[in-house]
Amino acid sequence: MLDAIYFHIPFCSQKCGYCDFLSFASDGEMRKKYVNYLIKEISLYPEYKYDTVYFGGGTPSLLEYKDVEKIIKNIEVAPCAEVTMEVNPKTVDLNYLKKIRSLGVNRLSMGVQSFNDRLLKILGRIHNSQEAIDTYLDARKAGFKNISLDLMFSLPGQTIEDVRTELKQLFKLRPEHFSIYSLIWEEGTPFYKKLEKGEFQITDNDKEAEMYELIISEAEKAGYVHYEISNFALPGFEARHNSKYWENREYLGIGLGASGYIKDLRYKNQVQFFQYYDSIDNGIIPIMEKEKVEKKEFKEYEYILGLRLLKKGIKPEKEYLGKCLKLEKTGFLERKENSFVLSKKGIMLANDVLTEFL
Numbered sequence: 001m002l003d004a005i006y007f008h009i010p011f012c013s014q015k016c017g018y019c020d021f022l023s024f025a026s027d028g029e030m031r032k033k034y035v036n037y038l039i040k041e042i043s044l045y046p047e048y049k050y051d052t053v054y055f056g057g058g059t060p061s062l063l064e065y066k067d068v069e070k071i072i073k074n075i076e077v078a079p080c081a082e083v084t085m086e087v088n089p090k091t092v093d094l095n096y097l098k099k100i101r102s103l104g105v106n107r108l109s110m111g112v113q114s115f116n117d118r119l120l121k122i123l124g125r126i127h128n129s130q131e132a133i134d135t136y137l138d139a140r141k142a143g144f145k146n147i148s149l150d151l152m153f154s155l156p157g158q159t160i161e162d163v164r165t166e167l168k169q170l171f172k173l174r175p176e177h178f179s180i181y182s183l184i185w186e187e188g189t190p191f192y193k194k195l196e197k198g199e200f201q202i203t204d205n206d207k208e209a210e211m212y213e214l215i216i217s218e219a220e221k222a223g224y225v226h227y228e229i230s231n232f233a234l235p236g237f238e239a240r241h242n243s244k245y246w247e248n249r250e251y252l253g254i255g256l257g258a259s260g261y262i263k264d265l266r267y268k269n270q271v272q273f274f275q276y277y278d279s280i281d282n283g284i285i286p287i288m289e290k291e292k293v294e295k296k297e298f299k300e301y302e303y304i305l306g307l308r309l310l311k312k313g314i315k316p317e318k319e320y321l322g323k324c325l326k327l328e329k330t331g332f333l334e335r336k337e338n339s340f341v342l343s344k345k346g347i348m349l350a351n352d353v354l355t356e357f358l
């Protein structure tokens with residue numbers, strides 16, 4: 001059943017040095033035009049009823065509240081749906097947050113990245129730590145009861161003590177959910193260039209593993225459930241939209257460069273504005289690439305994504321049972337009732353374990 005929709009908003013005030021997500025500088029006019037095309041794109045699909053709606057980016061909070069309203073009014077949102085918007089600190093004020101709340105946005109995902117001003121500067125963020133905390137507190141004042149914060153670790157020059165300090169600040173705020181990603185050195189980014197020039201160094205594997213172990217143990221002590229490799233939630237606040245990705249369920253992706261999964265087709269939209277607009281003007285769904293998911297690939301996705309869900313795991317069918325038993329024997333998987341889940345050792349080496357299912 002298709003009941004999830006993702007909108008990609010490809011605009012940012014300033015590009016962060018490490019990021020290679022699809023996003024550009026923009027002005028109000030460009031953003032208005034883009035929103036009109038999002039609405040035209042939705043009309044190219046049959047009408048569905050959405051139980052989860054996700055505005056991601058980029059920086060969706062650069063959209064005017066009227067534009068967010070326009071999009072929401074053009075789709076059918078189920079009662080009790082989870083409606084998430086990614087919000088960048090310093091791009092919104094209390095008034096904006098109250099307005100989007102009144103439109104039905106009931107979950108925020110805030111990109112904090114770090115509470116350390118030195119690291120925030122290195123990352124090229126537009127806010128300092130206090131400004132991120134202020135946006136978070138404004139969101140509480142606006143009535144948001146489900147907030148997720150994004151953080152990163154394994155950053156240039158970051159120490160174990162730095163990570164400990166980040167976690168203390170995080171747990172003081174006590175968001176319902178947080179995601180924490182180890183830095184990926186994306187080719188072509190300013191960070192990557194600095195790495196090549198020797199201005200930055202990659203954190204060594206042992207130190208990165210030590211940081212990750214610290215995050216897991218401190219989060220658990222603070223009452224968070226480590227339910228996905230990079231995601232932690234207070235009980236009952238697991239991300240409903242993202243969980244659908246990991247459960248290998250269908251979702252509609254709308255917008256420039258958005259990916260989606262409908263029936264047996266995984267697709268990615270055009271990544272150039274002119275091609276995206278041109279296709280929609282011609283009444284054609286603006287897909288750039290598609291992959292037909294045959295039975296074998298469906299299974300691969302099911303295992304690779306399913307194992308990311310650390311509490312749920314996978315229920316292997318006959319042809320995969322041997323592989324699971326072998327990984328159990330070597331200590332990477334463990335049994336949980338009828339399922340297999342990643343063990344502690346498996347979580348630390350998740351990428352290697354997951355590729356076993358390819």
Ligand SMILES: C[S@@+](CC[C@H](N)C(=O)[O-])C[C@H]1O[C@@H](n2cnc3c(N)ncnc32)[C@H](O)[C@@H]1O
Pocket residue numbers: 018019020021056057058059086087088089110111112113150151152181182183184185186
């Ligand atoms: C799509 S971004 C959007 C978030 C929002 N625009 C912001 O930055 O505040 C989602 C998250 O991906 C993470 N991220 C982006 N680039 C990354 C990289 N190179 N390595 C690890 N995590 C990254 C950041 O934590 C970011 O908050």
Ligand code: SF4
Pocket residue numbers: 011012014015016019020021023057058059088111
């Ligand atoms: S991390 Fe977020 S704010 Fe920074 S460039 Fe990427 S999408 Fe934009």
